[in-house]
Amino acid sequence: MSAIPAAVAHAGGPIRLADVDPRGTPGFDGGKAAGQALLAERAEHLASLQERLFAASTAGDERRVLLVLQGMDTAGKGGLVRHVVGSVDPQGVAIASFKRPTQEELAHDFLWRIERALPGPGRIGVFDRSHYEDVLIHRVRGLSSPETVEERYGRIVEFERRLVAGGVHVVKVMPHISYEEQGARLLERLDRPDKHWKYEPGDVDERSLWPDYQRAYEIAIERTATPDAPWHVVPADRKWYARLAVQELLVAALEAIDPQWPAADFDVDAERARLLALGGVPEGPA
């Protein structure tokens, strides 16, 4: 069992992001090489837990995991998906990326597009951005009235409570980077032609509102962190640590579920006899 999940969890109460060191490695006392080695080592464990979850779902187990990734631009959400979720069988993963809402989405309640993207039983769902956009950018940019944003915190808590009751293990992660690290990463996107496609001028506009966003994150976390659906503020200036931490969070969620191989819903001996009767099978010990 890893010490990381507990070290990054926030299950309620006030939080000050300025008190969380983006270069920290809470719950892990090794360095980069040790972290990368552990990431590779635990990848198989994660994949195997997910396979068992999927197997259990074929026998009616409704449980599943939802990883919500919500952070500032360049915080490394894409890398988390690639390097952590990427080690799981892609057939067991459902990724939803929430961009600027379409006209159709805007015509519905803010949770409408979210509901439609929930993972099925047996799967690890990933939200790259999420319903939290509607209390973060909406608050900072005034895209919704303060009353509407206020109401949404409660709606989100209700929504996530319902998910948890339905067997969804909700793992909410804010990869937490420093202002300096974001600056360096944006600059790299400008300096490398093979990264230009990842750059959007709007990113600098958002960066100019950094303190407002940090405050909006604090409020969102305070208002929506619950014991059943805690937030995890994961230091992310060191990409290797953030990846390891998110991997351990997924492992912990799956170990809590502890999915079991389902029992055969057929008569194994009778099936073996039917199969052997068709020929073409090297008869092994029965």
Next chain:
Amino acid sequence: MSAIPAAVAHAGGPIRLADVDPRGTPGFDGGKAAGQALLAERAEHLASLQERLFAASTAGDERRVLLVLQGMDTAGKGGLVRHVVGSVDPQGVAIASFKRPTQEELAHDFLWRIERALPGPGRIGVFDRSHYEDVLIHRVRGLSSPETVEERYGRIVEFERRLVAGGVHVVKVMPHISYEEQGARLLERLDRPDKHWKYEPGDVDERSLWPDYQRAYEIAIERTATPDAPWHVVPADRKWYARLAVQELLVAALEAIDPQWPAADFDVDAERARLLALGGVPEGPA
């Protein structure tokens, strides 16, 4: 460039599956260890080509890849997805698994559910089973009239022609296993409790119709293999070879597309100045 894609391609004309050795390794003269090493080595190349395809799509490039996996039970479709497609960024992959059609699907034309599952630009789509179910099991089991099945070959050719014209590189693969290998794999699913969930009694029923299915595959391949959307009959008794072959087919498709990093649609120098003006960025050489 690998010799495998050409060695397994079938772009038209009669085919006899009995003439294709399921234990063969066409286009590759190494053994298992060399095959596995090459698979690992080429995984990065495949992932990098897909990333570039995705980048190009953000600038309007509509091209994409569709891998159609259609084979007998236990032929290794799941393993192909896990071990070949699994090396690509999961954000760049769209997997659709076609099971027994739902009532809603049955109320529509057989291509309806297929159209809805097509990958978006920049992605590698994977069909685990496909529209070919409607000319394979439907032919063998008489689920549709002979006239309807007959008509569908033409409909499929038309449909795939339209896909190709729209920028979809269609890669159709039949992982080809022997009757004996299927028997051994089914027996393993019965002998291992952690594999019971993969076993269905119906698999043995289908196995009893093996020659009919082989013939149905031959006819489907003959009627739908075209120069633009060829079939690939991939020997699959040796899992390592099948995986290597499918990887090379995907690499070849992406190399044929040859996606390019898109040019910046913004003024790089102006953006750099805007970014630096906000502070918090270590100033590098401009």
